Amino acid sequence: MSISIHSISKTFGTYKALEDVSLEVPNGSLTALLGPSGSGKTTLLRIVAGLEFADDGPGKVLFHGEDVSGIPAGRRGVGFVFQHYALFRHMTVAQNIAFGLSVLPRSKRPSRVEIRDRVHELLGLVKLEGLDKRRPHELSGGQRQRVALARALAIRPKVLLLDEPFGALDAKVRKDLRRWLRVFHDEIGLTTLFVTHDQEEALELSDQVVVMRNARIEQVGNPQEVYDHPRSPFVYEFLGNVNKLTEPNGNHRYIRPHELEVVFAAEYDPATDRLARIHHLFSAGPVATLSVRLNDGKFLEVEISRKQLDELALDTGDEVSIRVAGKASM
Amino acid sequence: MANLQATTESKPVRVVLILSALTVLSLFLLLPLFGVFAEALRRGWEVFFAALTEDAAFSAIKLTLIAAGVSVPLNTLFGLSAAWLVTKYRFKGRALLISLIDLPFAVSPVIAGLVWIMIFGVKGWLPPAMMAEFLAPLATLAKQAAANESCGGLFEGIAGWLADPKIVFATPGIIIATVFVTFPFVARELIPLMESQGSGQEEAAVTLGASGWRIFWRVTLPNIKWGLLYGVLLCNARAMGEFGAVSVVSGHIRGQTNTLPLHIEVLYNEYQFSAAFACATLLALLALLTLGMKSLVGRISGHSAQE
Numbered sequence: 147m148s149i150s151i152h153s154i155s156k157t158f159g160t161y162k163a164l165e166d167v168s169l170e171v172p173n174g175s176l177t178a179l180l181g182p183s184g185s186g187k188t189t190l191l192r193i194v195a196g197l198e199f200a201d202d203g204p205g206k207v208l209f210h211g212e213d214v215s216g217i218p219a220g221r222r223g224v225g226f227v228f229q230h231y232a233l234f235r236h237m238t239v240a241q242n243i244a245f246g247l248s249v250l251p252r253s254k255r256p257s258r259v260e261i262r263d264r265v266h267e268l269l270g271l272v273k274l275e276g277l278d279k280r281r282p283h284e285l286s287g288g289q290r291q292r293v294a295l296a297r298a299l300a301i302r303p304k305v306l307l308l309d310e311p312f313g314a315l316d317a318k319v320r321k322d323l324r325r326w327l328r329v330f331h332d333e334i335g336l337t338t339l340f341v342t343h344d345q346e347e348a349l350e351l352s353d354q355v356v357v358m359r360n361a362r363i364e365q366v367g368n369p370q371e372v373y374d375h376p377r378s379p380f381v382y383e384f385l386g387n388v389n390k391l392t393e394p395n396g397n398h399r400y401i402r403p404h405e406l407e408v409v410f411a412a413e414y415d416p417a418t419d420r421l422a423r424i425h426h427l428f429s430a431g432p433v434a435t436l437s438v439r440l441n442d443g444k445f446l447e448v449e450i451s452r453k454q455l456d457e458l459a460l461d462t463g464d465e466v467s468i469r470v471a472g473k474a475s476m
Numbered sequence: 477m478a479n480l481q482a483t484t485e486s487k488p489v490r491v492v493l494i495l496s497a498l499t500v501l502s503l504f505l506l507l508p509l510f511g512v513f514a515e516a517l518r519r520g521w522e523v524f525f526a527a528l529t530e531d532a533a534f535s536a537i538k539l540t541l542i543a544a545g546v547s548v549p550l551n552t553l554f555g556l557s558a559a560w561l562v563t564k565y566r567f568k569g570r571a572l573l574i575s576l577i578d579l580p581f582a583v584s585p586v587i588a589g590l591v592w593i594m595i596f597g598v599k600g601w602l603p604p605a606m607m608a609e610f611l612a613p614l615a616t617l618a619k620q621a622a623a624n625e626s627c628g629g630l631f632e633g634i635a636g637w638l639a640d641p642k643i644v645f646a647t648p649g650i651i652i653a654t655v656f657v658t659f660p661f662v663a664r665e666l667i668p669l670m671e672s673q674g675s676g677q678e679e680a681a682v683t684l685g686a687s688g689w690r691i692f693w694r695v696t697l698p699n700i701k702w703g704l705l706y707g708v709l710l711c712n713a714r715a716m717g718e719f720g721a722v723s724v725v726s727g728h729i730r731g732q733t734n735t736l737p738l739h740i741e742v743l744y745n746e747y748q749f750s751a752a753f754a755c756a757t758l759l760a761l762l763a764l765l766t767l768g769m770k771s772l773v774g775r776i777s778g779h780s781a782q783e
Contacts, residue, residue: 197679219683226683232676236698246684249694294680301684 147304147337148173150208154200156189163189164200165361171339171354173210176331178348179341181358182384187341188309190358194339195307196222209304225298225336229310231290233282239293240265240278246301268296271330288319299334308340312347324351345385349373357381389446403449407471408436408458414467422446424464429455436460438468512760515753527743527751528758532731536739537758539647543722543735544715547655551711555662556704560692563670564678574667580659585720589653592725596643607641615639645727650735653721658711665707666700673699702777706770713766717759 149171156164164186171177179187192198194207196219206215214222234242243265247256256264269275272292282290291311298306311327312320328351331338342348348355349369357364357372357380365377376382382400389406391399414421422438425445429435434455436448446468450458460466484490517524527533562574580588595601608615615638622631643649677699681691697704719737726733734742736755743752 195683197682220685220687224683226680228676228680230676232680234677234680234695245681245686245694249681249684249686249690297680297684 147210149194149305149337149339150211151190151194152204152206152208154190154193154205154207155203156186156193156198156200162361164193167361167363169356169363169366171337173337174335175353176328176338176351177340177354177356178352179339179356179358180343180345180348180384181364182343184360185358186361187343187356187358191307191309191339191341194305195219195224195226197226223301223304225301225303225306227291227294227298227306227308227311229313231282231294231314233290233293233297235282237281238278239269239274239280239282239285242282242293243268243297243300245297264300265296268300271299271334272296286319287315288323291315291323299336303336306336306338308338310341310343312344313342320347327351349385357384359384387447387449391444391446401470403435403447404433405471406446406448407469408448408450408454408460409467409469410458411465411467415469419467419469422466422468424460424462424466427460427462438466440468509760509764512753512756515749516757518753519750523750524754524757527748527754530751532734532742533736533739533751533755535731536734536736536755539650539734540716540736542647543650543654543718544712546651547658547715548708548712550655551658552662552704552708554659555664555666555707555711558663559666559670560696562667564675577660577663577667580657585657585718586724588657589721589724591656592649592652593644596649600644604641604643607643608639611638611641644725645729645733647733649725650722650733653725654715654718657718657721658715661711661714662704662707665703665710669700669703670696702773705773709766709769709773713762716762 149169151167151169151171154164154167155162167186167190169190179190181187189198193200196214196217200207200215206213208214209222219226234245237245240262244261247261247264250256265278266275269278272295274289274292274296277285277289277293282293285293295311312323315323324347340352349372353368354366355369355372356366359380365372365381367375372381373385376385379398379400382388387403389401389403391401409419411421420440422440424436425439426437427434428437429452432452433449434452436450438446438448440446448468458466485493528537558573558577562570593600596603596607598604615635618631618635618638622628622635641648643652677695678691681695686694717737718735719741722735723738723741726735726738728734728738728742730742736758740752740755740759743749743755
């Protein structure tokens with residue numbers, strides 16, 4: 147089920163949360179709404195869910211071509227996973243997952259046996275078999291999140307909406323769950339829209355990245371597109387580390403740390419390189435990060451592989467020559 | 477060990493603080509409590525029971541139970557609705573509503589009683605004569621119902637009251653005054669509790685398709701049950717023990733408009749000390765019962781709030 151967002155605006159009092167936002171979310175895709183706090187991404191997600199309504203005007207939300215703008219959340223058929231899970235504290239895991247089914251009107255409600263079977267099916271899907279009688283406070287963060295997911299899926303929603311799904315988890319759990327979600331999404335193929343402020347997460351996980359800032363959409367594209375061809379300084383800076391150089395004529399130039407090369411000072415070529423002294427070296431990780439100080443006092447950040455670091459045998463205080471990979475002029 | 481010493485007071489200071497707290501506790505709480513029971517039983521068990529079963533005492537107990545029996549459910553209903561409204565929604569005038577809920581606490585109980593006399597008294601804004609006029613059509617309806625329906629007696633009683641509606645210096649006035657002074661208890665207990673719990677679970681229930689009533693019943697209520705019970709206990713204790721407002725509004729008609737606290741005052745003024753204290757033990761027992769249940773609730777809810 148595709149999602150179409152047309153000209154949505156939302157104001158809270160005097161605060162403009164969204165300004166004329168339009169977006170297409172293709173059927174079956176995993177789309178990330180990425181942006182800093184206050185960019186409007188969560189508001190947009192909640193409007194798609196029906197938990198908020200857009201300002202009066204031309205704005206509308208379509209599910210598979212059907213206008214759902216006026217339909218409240220309960221009847222839109224969305225599955226929503228909240229940042230802090232919002233599990234029902236006093237119910238067991240099984241009761242939590244069954245909730246959506248248990249509140250269906252009599253005529254549509256499945257039998258107790260059918261509900262129980264569906265709960266077990268979902269527990270298997272999220273790899274939480276055997277935990278049906280536990281209560282939320284007896285589960286870890288990652289487990290709670292998966293229960294929240296199972297609960298949202300129980301009602302067979304048309305779209306899945308996740309609000310910073312991994313925001314409240316430890317870094318390691320976050321990475322594991324991230325990978326798990328990608329595999330899971332590929333398995334069930336449900337159109338999924340999620341909100342995050344973590345660009346690594348958005349780039350790693352999604353088919354389509356929507357970069358938002360200050361109530362507007364800055365750029366939409368697949369992860370490769372937005373990272374390699376950012377359309378504005380904001381997108382460039384937000385999606386990764388960046389070096390900002392000011393040229394003599396006043397123009398700004400952006401270069402990523404991994405786009406810079408380090409060579410011996412003896413190989414310095416004045417036409418393309420800059421001389422610099424290593425100020426700080428950080429190599430406890432998959433790549434080595436060097437903070438180098440140029441002659442004019444500015445700092446650059448350079449990323450090189452551990453192998454290169456070993457080959458060059460560098461240390462703090464060494465003089466080196468910095469060039470752009472591919473030998474374009476610095 | 478070093479840590480412990482860094483954040484607690486030194487031993488002598490701790491001893492002094494604990495001793496002072498115990499002294500104050502004994503002087504202001506334990507001594508009076510002990511005194512009430514001692515005085516009540518001074519002339520023996522027979523006098524004690526006679527004082528409790530005597531007609532005027534019996535009516536007083538009955539009236540207290542009626543006043544509490546009406547005001548506690550009403551204020552529970554009101555408290556739940558107000559807390560739900562204030563914590564799950566944002567609207568203009570929300571802050572004003574929260575302040576108004578606290579109004580009965582800010583007002584002196586005497587004023588809380590006088591206000592009703594000012595409204596419903598003979599010289600008030602809605603005197604009995606005017607009320608009788610307003611209620612006349614209802615009175616005729618009730619009379620007709622009394623003639624036709626099976627519970628004719630009930631409708632007779634209602635018709636009788638509607639024809640000559642006494643509010644102040646009668647039971648309805650006492651009920652109204654009690655409702656007013658115990659207004660805030662349940663709401664004040666629930667509002668911070670529900671505020672701290674947030675609306676996350678309710679929103680989740682919304683997305684899962686539950687209706688408003690369902691959400692309240694299956695999601696909100698189980699989460700607030702201990703706070704609600706606590707609020708109801710406090711509301712009840714105050715409803716049964718209220719003196720000031722009820723005293724002003726009741727008219728002290730012996731055997732008719734005296735609640736238990738008022739009856740105790742009457743007995744004491746007539747120098748029937750043992751009888752007065754005997755009735756007072758009922759209120760003291762109510763206090764002990766309330767405290768006991770309160771700490772029980774506190775312990776159980778402490779167990780269930782583990783995340």
